[in-house]
Amino acid sequence: MLLQAPSVVKPKVVSISMFKNGYAFVTREIPITDNSAKVVEVPQTSLGSLWFWTNEGQVDSVTSVDEGKTVTTKVPFSMYQEVLDANIGKRFVFTVVYSDEKDGHKSERRVTYDGVLRSYKSNLVAVETSEGMQLFAFDKIEDLVGKDPNIVLAREDKHQESARYYQILTKNNAKSVMMMSLERGMAWAPGYSIDLSAPDKLTFTAKSTVLNDLLDFQGAKVRLITGFPNLQFQNILDPLTSGMSVDDWLASISGGAPGGFGGGGRGAGGFGGSFANRAGELTRRDAAAGLTIRSASPEDISTLKSITDGGLVAQDVAGEQLEDLFFYDLENVSLKKGSRSYQYLYQFDVPYKRTYTWDGEQGSGVLNKIKFKNQTGKPISTAAATMFKKGEVVGQGMMNYTAANTEAELVVSRSLDFKTSVSTDLIDRNVGAIKDKKGNPTMDLITYETELEVENPKTDAVDFSIKKTFLGEVNKSEPKAEMDVSKTGLKGSNPYSVLTWNFKLGAGETQKFTVRYKVYVPTGQ
Template sequence: MWLSRALSWTVCVSMVLPNAVPGAEQPPLPQSLPKTVAVAAFKNGLAFVVRQGAVQLQSGTGRITPIPNATLGTLWLAPGEANTSLDEVVAYRYNVSAERPIQSIAEVLQANAGKTVTITYSMNMKDYTGEIVGVREWKPSPEDSGAEGSPMQPVVSAKPQYLLLRVDKKLLAFPIGSIANAVLPDDTNFQEKVEQQRTALRFKIKGAGEKTDLTMGYLEHGLGWTPSYMISLADDKTAQITMQAVVMDDAEDLNNTDVFFVVGVPNFAYSETPSPMSLQQNLLSFMKDAGRRDGDNYRMYSNAIAGQMIGAEYKELDANNEPSFAQTVTELSGSPEEDLFLYSRTGVTLARGERATYNVFSSTVGYEHIYEWEVVDPQRVDAYGNVVPYNPNSPDATAKNSIWHSIRLKNTTKFPWTSAPTMVISGTKPVSQDTLPYTPKAATSNLKITIATDIRSSHEEREVARQQNVQRRHGYEFDLVTVEGTMKLKNYKSKEVKVNIDKTLRGEVETLSDTGKAVKLGEAIQTDNPLSRLTWEIPLKAGEERVVTYRYKIFVRG
């Protein structure tokens, strides 16, 4: 019943709606997007773009083009005047007449039909002068198409084109590929008029006058930054650290724009899903794409579209003359949480496709030389006492057990240090390059320099005691084995150094020499052989040799 009524209503409406009248007034062409005033760029190639500028209105309606390639849920518009509100935003397509350069000789001849041209026919190298009638494609006859249902079908090849030329009241056809030369008149047209489809946004503002100061924001791909550091070692205690930001712009034309380089881990759940307002997908493709990209979150996502689940986070927005979206939903308020840090750069001018490097900061910081030894042993017994078979393809432990010369830097600057490639120099000489980890203000980080060949190390473990059949579980008997490890260090340098030793092992730690520290980790605490981390800080004078020992017990299945 309801279906028949709906169909009847549709028929009635279609009968009373007027048809398009030729020559009727066309809607005004949209104006260009407002100027880009600010960009927050992330290291993963995402950027939040803010545009602001005056947009002309007709009866409260404005039009802007093109539609940005915004991601889902990030395209927002807001008027800047008091007592105004955004009523609706519509994404639509429209056609414009444009000219494009003609690429081929066939297109040039076709676009200049009616004009006189002289061609040279390559088959006999004769010249022919006449009026261009047009260019036609050869169409095969039914006999050339093969019998219907025949298993042998002709090979489809490119269709040959022919120039139709009226010469002395005769119509001649010349294959385009056989025209060796063509003499064209001075008024030859090398441009072709075409209809181009473009996209735009139509929006309506309540309470607005003839124009509005529109603020527009959206998240898009194609504009990001990557950091890098240079550390210049001034002496044995101070260094100059300089940070640079390399901006890669494949999305926006920036002109005197404020750019913010964001440090932190952004959480944009739908950054890989295009906004429906960008008119890039139909509804079916959009829903399939969202489900494929969001995985387990798709049910919540689809329910949100259906109106069955509603969730929101409200941020307190400024209401001054700066670009703001506060008046889009004026009744919402809240308090912000800031877990990201932004380096700022004003007055950036960068065209789409360009790259630029900017110095972010430079400061003097303190550092100290340290030597790090991470002792690595192949696993022989697992957490449950099972013997792990020897793997002959395991990496060489000698390379892993090398002692690294590092520098420990303290961040006394006004900025956190984001994780980035770091070049270390001494004067004008390169020293090393590695990754400086993320370092908050007032924190310290270690940066590897090179392997310390002047500090030799060796390490071995041996069994010193065994208690057999100390427990029985699940039909298996376990031995309790006592293992003693020995680590030897010798300093061949002409100065005193400090070596930090770090080792992880399975078992119950009993003793550590040289004021070492043992921390039992929470991993697999229900097992017989817990995981522990051992650390030492060993000072070594010039030429000194030290022996560091530890002892632990471990259950081994008999």
């Protein structure tokens, strides 16, 4: 409940540093008069994140104060009896129903009395009309209408309420105090469109949607944060504003509540958080690149083509690297609680390379992928990326976090044009290649030969890549492949060998790849 005393001041939101996981650091400015201020709006915030400071003077103390007051509310009457009791001497129009019986037939008769209510006792109503005093039973009243301008229709209910405010005391003539707190209820979600209309250069466009369920703010500086925040205590309330008893608060930090110190909890945004699924990456991984804020005009969103065909100009904004987080600054942002705000952020053109890839498995299909370098000088966050060509959607994929000057890879679509096949033949089996201490065979060494074949029915040559994993030791690959070997497998006997071929596949061309490898298997299997 907001106190109405003149000494109570309302903090102004001046800046918000926003993560993608639903948390934001909010900074409010509190005006100080005569080294003192009373504030009601001190939020429930995360442990360790509530701070007060001033650039002039010194903050002396911040103390919570519970102030009692008498509150009067009006409770509407729910019954006629209450109305009559409270309005003796007021004018009413009564409609009274009488029951008559004649020759065995029952009938009802309605009579209207317009007059001043003189008494209501023991179910008997007395009304003074122009024709004299009229008496009738209360239970005969069908309707009554008040004709007096001062009719009382509610009773006053008085009760005591306790209102909490925070007394801020300063020294040395401080003019204002800044209050920072980590609060839940605000997030932002990036999104990207990638135009592939040009054969060798793509246009990358970023947008941002801000979700605000926390508070109203106007003309504030907003910082969009990219990086993984280590907010270990975000789910534990700060003791100053928790509203909890001593025992309850101590339980919350000692393992008696989720995220407590004793329980080892670190919160969804801390190092202890885990990624529940792929969608969770959008909110828990790198928070992301936010750039120039501008409301979308009807021309911006009229067609897909207007988004992807160069209708926006790339713009940079101020930003800075702080530890392993990157902050992008948006100036003069206003948004109401419960509102959503959609803005275009930035755009850039960059060369890209298209490669068709296959994992060498039967029936797995060929993927159409693109690679490009992040040349913005800033990180690009994890988010959904939709790919367009000549205004039409051609694919969608997950844009993983991409640091500045590093390469990004996206799957555009699955290509059904290419024909692929896999065949494997057993070449030799050396029974008992490994024996136990008693000379009994335990492992056989089998030699396999696998042939991979891919055909390009397209009218253009394409860049193609095959990357296949073999369990066992590879003896030969033709054509020779790049190979990465890891010593794992059945009891360490079989390594994993990852073979990669990168090549040009001509129009209408078919290429074959042969791999011979040996693998240990249990005897008799």
